[in-house]
Amino acid sequence: MSIGKIRNTVGRLALAASLGAITLGTASPALAQADTPAAPPVQYQRQAPAGAPNVVLILLDDVGFGASATFGGPAATPALDRLAKEGLRYNRFHTTAICSPTRASLLSGRNPHATGIGAVMNVADERPGYSGFHAKDTATIAEILRQNGYSTAMFGKWHQTPDWEVSQSGPFDRWPTGEGFEKFYGFQGGETDQFEPTLYDGTTPIMRPAGDNYHLTDDLVDQSIKWMHAQKSVTPDKPFFLYLATGGIHAPIQVPKEYVDRYHGKFNQGWDKLREEIFARQKRLGVIPADAKLTPRPDGLPAWDSLTPQQKTFASRQMEAYVAFLAHTDDQMNRLVQSLKDSGQFNNTLFVYIVGDNGASAEGGLQGSLNYMGQLQGVPEPEEGKFAGIDRIGTADAYAHVNSAWAWATNAPFQWTKTVASHLGGTRNAMVLTWPDKIKTPGGVRSQFGHVNDITPTILEAVGIEAPKVVNGIAQKPMNGTSLVYSFNDAKAPERHTTQYFEVFGHRAIYHDGWMASAFHSRLPWTAGFDTVKKPFEEDTWELYDLRKDFSQSVNLAAKYPEKVDELKALFMKEAAANQVLPLKEQQFINNLPDLAKGVTRATYHEGTVSVPEKAVPHMNNRSWSLLSDVTTSDNTRGVIATIGGTAGGWSLYLDAERRPTFTYRVFDLKTVDLKGAPLAPGANKLRVDFDYDGKGYGKGGKLTLSVNGQPVASDTVPASPLAYFSINETFDVGLDTGSAGGKYPAGAPLGYPYADGKIDQVTIELR
Numbered sequence: 001m002s003i004g005k006i007r008n009t010v011g012r013l014a015l016a017a018s019l020g021a022i023t024l025g026t027a028s029p030a031l032a033q034a035d036t037p038a039a040p041p042v043q044y045q046r047q048a049p050a051g052a053p054n055v056v057l058i059l060l061d062d063v064g065f066g067a068s069a070t071f072g073g074p075a076a077t078p079a080l081d082r083l084a085k086e087g088l089r090y091n092r093f094h095t096t097a098i099c100s101p102t103r104a105s106l107l108s109g110r111n112p113h114a115t116g117i118g119a120v121m122n123v124a125d126e127r128p129g130y131s132g133f134h135a136k137d138t139a140t141i142a143e144i145l146r147q148n149g150y151s152t153a154m155f156g157k158w159h160q161t162p163d164w165e166v167s168q169s170g171p172f173d174r175w176p177t178g179e180g181f182e183k184f185y186g187f188q189g190g191e192t193d194q195f196e197p198t199l200y201d202g203t204t205p206i207m208r209p210a211g212d213n214y215h216l217t218d219d220l221v222d223q224s225i226k227w228m229h230a231q232k233s234v235t236p237d238k239p240f241f242l243y244l245a246t247g248g249i250h251a252p253i254q255v256p257k258e259y260v261d262r263y264h265g266k267f268n269q270g271w272d273k274l275r276e277e278i279f280a281r282q283k284r285l286g287v288i289p290a291d292a293k294l295t296p297r298p299d300g301l302p303a304w305d306s307l308t309p310q311q312k313t314f315a316s317r318q319m320e321a322y323v324a325f326l327a328h329t330d331d332q333m334n335r336l337v338q339s340l341k342d343s344g345q346f347n348n349t350l351f352v353y354i355v356g357d358n359g360a361s362a363e364g365g366l367q368g369s370l371n372y373m374g375q376l377q378g379v380p381e382p383e384e385g386k387f388a389g390i391d392r393i394g395t396a397d398a399y400a401h402v403n404s405a406w407a408w409a410t411n412a413p414f415q416w417t418k419t420v421a422s423h424l425g426g427t428r429n430a431m432v433l434t435w436p437d438k439i440k441t442p443g444g445v446r447s448q449f450g451h452v453n454d455i456t457p458t459i460l461e462a463v464g465i466e467a468p469k470v471v472n473g474i475a476q477k478p479m480n481g482t483s484l485v486y487s488f489n490d491a492k493a494p495e496r497h498t499t500q501y502f503e504v505f506g507h508r509a510i511y512h513d514g515w516m517a518s519a520f521h522s523r524l525p526w527t528a529g530f531d532t533v534k535k536p537f538e539e540d541t542w543e544l545y546d547l548r549k550d551f552s553q554s555v556n557l558a559a560k561y562p563e564k565v566d567e568l569k570a571l572f573m574k575e576a577a578a579n580q581v582l583p584l585k586e587q588q589f590i591n592n593l594p595d596l597a598k599g600v601t602r603a604t605y606h607e608g609t610v611s612v613p614e615k616a617v618p619h620m621n622n623r624s625w626s627l628l629s630d631v632t633t634s635d636n637t638r639g640v641i642a643t644i645g646g647t648a649g650g651w652s653l654y655l656d657a658e659r660r661p662t663f664t665y666r667v668f669d670l671k672t673v674d675l676k677g678a679p680l681a682p683g684a685n686k687l688r689v690d691f692d693y694d695g696k697g698y699g700k701g702g703k704l705t706l707s708v709n710g711q712p713v714a715s716d717t718v719p720a721s722p723l724a725y726f727s728i729n730e731t732f733d734v735g736l737d738t739g740s741a742g743g744k745y746p747a748g749a750p751l752g753y754p755y756a757d758g759k760i761d762q763v764t765i766e767l768r
Contacts, residue, residue: 087434143180270304374668
């Protein structure tokens, strides 16, 4: 071999070794085969199919079919209007009727129970279809696209991680970054404070950006735009998948005041009249057929005229803020759309805008609420307090939600609301879809049956990727959804999604070839989690609707076609058995799922422990407890020692601006207790709070006592306490208050009011 050949061979060997292709210790065999053809080069970057579009998926929260102006509603939605003119409106698109299942189905292309998330995370139970434990045999579209050359990011509400995994102990494989998203910026629970949210960047708890005019929706869109710009700056030829799921317009209703002012006096006519107005506009817009009927108000919802003048005033203000919240949310989506257009990315972007993960929510109660988290648990909200706080509606100082009848009104023309999976008011949502490069006749309405499980197959077909049979070594369940691409350029194309079951809280339905059979179970949507009515499932009455002729599900044909009812009931049971829906059970309050605090009666925490879910600390509800802390102070020590909860309700032990130990305990809007001691002397100090519960039972009151260095310094009583929780999204923190404030911190204090110029040696929660 010539010297030149030897040098070339050694050079190739060194390069190959640096890339991990061979080991230099095997030089002799490699030299003997130096002239053989080289192996194919390693593919170091995954490549998306040529011409693959960007994908933007928007999901709003708790929005009725008839809420947006684009679909006849009272809320101005210019972004949705604009997209509808440039794309398509879908008027027979369906969700699951509740949050977490819709999100699981949307991102996986499967039926919700098949993924393990057939129930909202807060009421999961041990049945495989309801556990909230996302099975890895139903991989997300984010993971599929990531493995096929896409950048992936998720901003906003996730609500698909099991309760026992939502802490800094992990595991994190069911957080967004473990489910295919390379970037996550948002919140974990079912809701969050819009002005002081509980935020994560990836898996790390963070405080929201500083500033006096902060709102979460603005922030989420800002972060989304920054991410898109960065992604295209570094890898301009790489497509992206952006999933943006807002907190709006889920309670709490919190929105900049200038938006509320735009709707002042717009709802004094009440919900019955508003519903008629929406219905008329829907017909004029062509988003419902001319022969559609307006369904009547369900039994149990009050007529507007039955309210007192004071109740009407309060309800009208609630609705002004509620509609303003949707208008504000849509305005932020407009910024996102404009950013895509300005960057030249819009035309080759499949943009899917789903207006609600279920119908509008009736969880605000029949009279509406200034602090609905207490109302959900049956804690009384005195009317005089509500009326006195009317100017707080929509602000950071309230945790408001609208009257149930307003929700029903914005679900026009359908019968029911969120959680009622048996009827279209819970499951029918507006959707707009655009893709300028591929949709040739924009501005139309599509009426083929669609479901959230259709979105992943739609994306796959648009991108040009087959649904994978194996992901990360795990065989995948087949997808239940059907791509909607066939409908893009053919308004009259026969629908391809011909069968779909629905089930939430025992309310259930089956759609098949234009017919729908529906069985309302027992749980009323305005009694929320504390409906104790139990009814055998075999006693439920099945209704029958011919949706080919009856758009609004208004004419029950069960008596006329009993054989059809039996046929569809049998089909429901077949689909239920195939999708882990069975056995049907009432809503579960006690289950055998993992519980990080089960049996724990004493736990000690240290400074820096933050974002611990309320469910993961010793269960303090419905019993006596003590909070003990050893702290070291100086002349300048200030800040939070320990806290749980936030704006809705909770408690905080902290040192105020005068270094006084303070314990604030808020029982929603029923009562707030502030216990204070004298300024602490520099050095070691022992603080203690005792709650002596009033007897046995649930949600009782008790006596709170603050002690300093072994001496009681202040006490007060509360007439009630939470039955289950202060919040479904706020956390337990030591040395900092993440999310909204659990205490009355000094004006101008830094975000989270961190403990400063001192040391927290320990904080102990002890059940007694």
